[in-house]
Amino acid sequence: MRRIEIFDTTLRDGEQSPGVALNAEEKLQIAHQLGKLGVNVLEAGFPIASPGDFEGVRRIAQEVRNVGVAALARANAKDIERAWEAISGGESPRIHTFIATSPIHMQYKLQKSPDEVFEQAVQAVRLAKSKVSDIEFSAEDASRSDVDFLARVFTGVIQAGATVLNVPDTVGYATPEEYAAFLKAIMERTTGIEKVKVSVHCHNDLGLAVANSLAAVGIGVHQLECTVNGIGERAGNAALEELVMALHTRRDQFNVETSIVTSEIARTSQLVSRLTGMMIQHNKAIVGKNAFAHESGIHQDGMLKERSTYEIMSPSIIGVDVESIVLGKHSGRHAVQQRLADLGLELEDSHFEELFSRFKLLADRKREVTTADLFSLVDEQKEKTDQINLDYLQISSGTHLVPTATVGLMYQGQRLADAACGDGPVDAAFKAIDKVLGTQGKLSHYSLQALDGGEDAQGEVTVSVKFGENLVAGRGVSTDIIEASVRGYLQAVNRAYTRGWIEIKQ
Ligand code: KIV
Ligand code: ZN
Numbered sequence: 001m002r003r004i005e006i007f008d009t010t011l012r013d014g015e016q017s018p019g020v021a022l023n024a025e026e027k028l029q030i031a032h033q034l035g036k037l038g039v040n041v042l043e044a045g046f047p048i049a050s051p052g053d054f055e056g057v058r059r060i061a062q063e064v065r066n067v068g069v070a071a072l073a074r075a076n077a078k079d080i081e082r083a084w085e086a087i088s089g090g091e092s093p094r095i096h097t098f099i100a101t102s103p104i105h106m107q108y109k110l111q112k113s114p115d116e117v118f119e120q121a122v123q124a125v126r127l128a129k130s131k132v133s134d135i136e137f138s139a140e141d142a143s144r145s146d147v148d149f150l151a152r153v154f155t156g157v158i159q160a161g162a163t164v165l166n167v168p169d170t171v172g173y174a175t176p177e178e179y180a181a182f183l184k185a186i187m188e189r190t191t192g193i194e195k196v197k198v199s200v201h202c203h204n205d206l207g208l209a210v211a212n213s214l215a216a217v218g219i220g221v222h223q224l225e226c227t228v229n230g231i232g233e234r235a236g237n238a239a240l241e242e243l244v245m246a247l248h249t250r251r252d253q254f255n256v257e258t259s260i261v262t263s264e265i266a267r268t269s270q271l272v273s274r275l276t277g278m279m280i281q282h283n284k285a286i287v288g289k290n291a292f293a294h295e296s297g298i299h300q301d302g303m304l305k306e307r308s309t310y311e312i313m314s315p316s317i318i319g320v321d322v323e324s325i326v327l328g329k330h331s332g333r334h335a336v337q338q339r340l341a342d343l344g345l346e347l348e349d350s351h352f353e354e355l356f357s358r359f360k361l362l363a364d365r366k367r368e369v370t371t372a373d374l375f376s377l378v379d380e381q382k383e384k385t386d387q388i389n390l391d392y393l394q395i396s397s398g399t400h401l402v403p404t405a406t407v408g409l410m411y412q413g414q415r416l417a418d419a420a421c422g423d424g425p426v427d428a429a430f431k432a433i434d435k436v437l438g439t440q441g442k443l444s445h446y447s448l449q450a451l452d453g454g455e456d457a458q459g460e461v462t463v464s465v466k467f468g469e470n471l472v473a474g475r476g477v478s479t480d481i482i483e484a485s486v487r488g489y490l491q492a493v494n495r496a497y498t499r500g501w502i503e504i505k506q
Helices: 024-037 051-063 077-087 103-110 114-129 147-160 176-189 209-219 240-249 262-276 297-305 333-342 349-365 371-385 425-437 481-498
Strands: 005-008 041-045 068-074 093-100 135-140 164-169 197-202 223-226 388-396 404-411 414-421 442-450 459-467 470-478
Touching (some): 005 197, 005 240, 024 041, 041 051, 041 077, 051 068, 068 077, 077 093, 093 103, 093 114, 093 164, 103 114, 114 135, 135 197, 147 176, 164 176, 164 209, 164 223, 176 197, 176 209, 197 209, 209 223, 223 240, 333 371, 371 470, 388 425, 404 425, 414 425, 425 481, 442 481, 459 481
Parallel strands (some): 041 068, 068 093, 093 135, 197 223
Antiparallel strands (some): 388 404, 404 414, 459 470
16 A cells, blocks of 8 residues: 655644744654654744744754654745754754745735746755755645646756655645646646655645645645644644544545554644643544544444444544543552553653652542543643742632732742732732733633533633733643633743743842
8 A cells, every 4th residue: 555654744834823832842742742653754843933943943853763854944045054953963854945836925925026936946945955855845825826837846946856845725725626636737747746755735724624635645645744633824734633544544545554653643632732722622523522422312322232333433543542440549659650651651750759749639639530630730740840830829709709819929939929800710810910920911712621521520721812912822720710720821921931922020
């Protein structure tokens, strides 16, 4: 069976989702998991974009092995030099350079003639080739480009040394048949196309990203670009898990295979959701909470008689397993350690001891400590690098009271505290945090849900907060929903602080 490569751009295009701001540590964690998932290439970021992006890409290139690491660069010398600086220490580095080729982008955005764009593309690939052998060239807005012009650009960049040609549907405008026909025409008209790999990169503005990518598989493309949970610019990119499971489940139709370890899909999806703060919709294909849930009586009856009546793939194939041992306040170190190992969350001894004491505190507050709770405990541990931490929280609220919050925070070894009133206890607590720190966060999204089923589930709060022009997400979990809200807000504050978007006034 033909092998198709998976190029994951969660850390680049996915990270461009509004509100997502990952630090280098978080990017590295996701990159390691993408390695376990078995992607062929991971796009680690856009090094010229910021010092933080550069550092994230550099560390991933140095520390993540057995997977290609790509860095994005516009088609100019400065970007390419910076991208190369970031990935040169890697095992299999790839420079990914791009320029727009559609009339609308060339005329209005670039304000360049087609000949100038052609020249710039070829020069960029030539420069990149002088540094590394693996060069991907993307024609931004390819699907709205003139087919003959695009074939001319592709022919030129192949001669200059490109090894992968990407045909993005940048604005998610294409339809499957149209996109397949366009790809076919490009492949027929580009000289030297047989020497390179052809890649597709589809956005989801019309909800067609996965369908368009799958249509391209039928044309014989070699690489699919996608993101975990389909996150990305605007409506996002083709979702990795949907592409992979469609190819796997319907291999009778597609006749291709990937190198993805499907049992790592659920874990990867959860990790990306937690660290980006982007919740997964319940009915999301493959990784949504309801993707394998059967509600109606008729369906449940069918399932009990024969699973294949309503189940086209088993949850275990994506790594969703039914837990056999219930963890609670009577569970010992060994049981907790074993469950963490099963979840791929091995910790060093000293970290484990700390986590175990927090596990015991949590188990005192709720009957069962679930997988989601464990993931949260591990996350909290990782967030120990936060500069601003919650020390204490006191709320007074009720039907005849003005909601008031007093918040104590630890910052640079000092305890800072203040109080504020608000429309409700959460609003009061957020205002108190801003008062303590001298920040001015504007809440643009707030959601609260139970972390998982059961009456003693922890509350999980996700927030998006605007600091000036910058939107940043945060997530907090606790048995107390006000505390969860405060923790979510503080995560957003910490992310904004790390990125230099806010200053703390003491
Ligand atoms: O959507 C797009 O065109 C891109 C390119 C940079 C590949 O993300
Ligand atoms: Zn894109």
